[in-house]
Amino acid sequence: QNRNFATKSPDSVILPGDLLHVDFGITYLRLNTDTQEMAYVLKAGETEVPSYLQEAFKQGNRVQDILTENYVPGRTGNEILRASRKLLEEENLRGTIYTHPLGFYGHSAGPTIGMWDNQGDTPGAGDFPLHAMTGYAIELNAVVFVKEWNKDVRIMLEEGALFDGEKVTYYNGRQKSILAIPRGGTHLGY
Template structure:
């Protein structure tokens, strides 16, 4: 396990660089009762009472807090100054803000990104009273680009945490496939994943700690749904999409299995073709992704392989950022769309971002579907694959 303050200290150094690059004097995180999700990520601690963290481009950071919260902020080693208030923060806040006298004050609000939108309306109104509306309007800017980059561009420590999480996910898959048998229901297969999580003291990366992953028998309908009571039979394709949360980071890996009919030693040609097409599309997208590429460019490469294979176009994005959430901040690997905000797909991919790659064969009417999903980190040369690739369909013998 990584010390709880190692990553926050690394992220604060990253934040200082971003503030200087964008010529923003201060990022203010104003939070109470854990209302802003970015604060614990940045400093390893959350607020109980009203708190104001002033992160300054000169590296001298200030925390304004109640007496009861004071000690934990000292322990982080992040703040040059921790100032407390008794009943009202107003006087101490104005004193510190006036000393900084920021020309640009970044606030955590965003129209696009949830984690970049942690400042509540009530706290914004409180800021207007503290600073005055006129002064706030002159100096406020959105911190969304800074917050997004802090979340999307990982430190090596973060990548190491994610790598361990992915390894656990791979191990659980390996274990599950030694236990899956023909005749098991979707729920019974889901139970194997829950058992694997409990055994390794990790939790699901989506939903409640021990929720089922996605386990879909294709003939029963492919969708983001909970496993049902439908039992596997010979000839079934089963898709599994599973996330693990460990050390604060989340994997996202999908695998597909085929249940052999009596006398079969390999899947039918159409099923093999569907798998090989999905595999080729993932390979193409991984080969394409790299620093400076735009999200829609990566999407187009993976999508074309699926279409050239004779299958309908991918109904979702070819991939998405991963990190502290299953769908993290960063560049969207999806096509440009008319009459929509395409900024997320137009962004350039950066070094040390992490992605799930999943161009998918999706067909209706029980026709072969394939979902395979791999996790990567962006290096100077392109993508480093963090997951252990599924090279062929998992085959389950039905006796």
């Protein structure tokens, strides 16, 4: 169906076959999380998320990889975004990056890496350099055409992570597949 957070009716009901997206954050001991994950409501007779949706989801993970591979100490948010966008184009991925520092505030001190409505330079906030031992909400999406639904699907992800100066480590791992609702067996989607 063609519903999303901007066009849904207040009478909308979640139904089997729906692809769900949640965006939430928690503040505890003055530290903040900022998380987005995706789930699918199984239809009668289904025991797992359809493989074509899981394949679409992999493109969201690839956008995460491209972004975090471009984390280099001293590089500005704008430079990281430009390098990432170049690779997205080379791989024909329709990704949008809007990553921000995470810490004592939901959007903390440090470089902004893209904006949801601007995939070019962000003067000021995008000019700050990346430093080691800093936290980020790796926030982005990938638009994937799903043939079985004959439409584009937006894979929206956001996970907290630490950049230690060499690599990015997700605080609590990262979502690697769409969660099934209801969950069955031991498959947790991670």
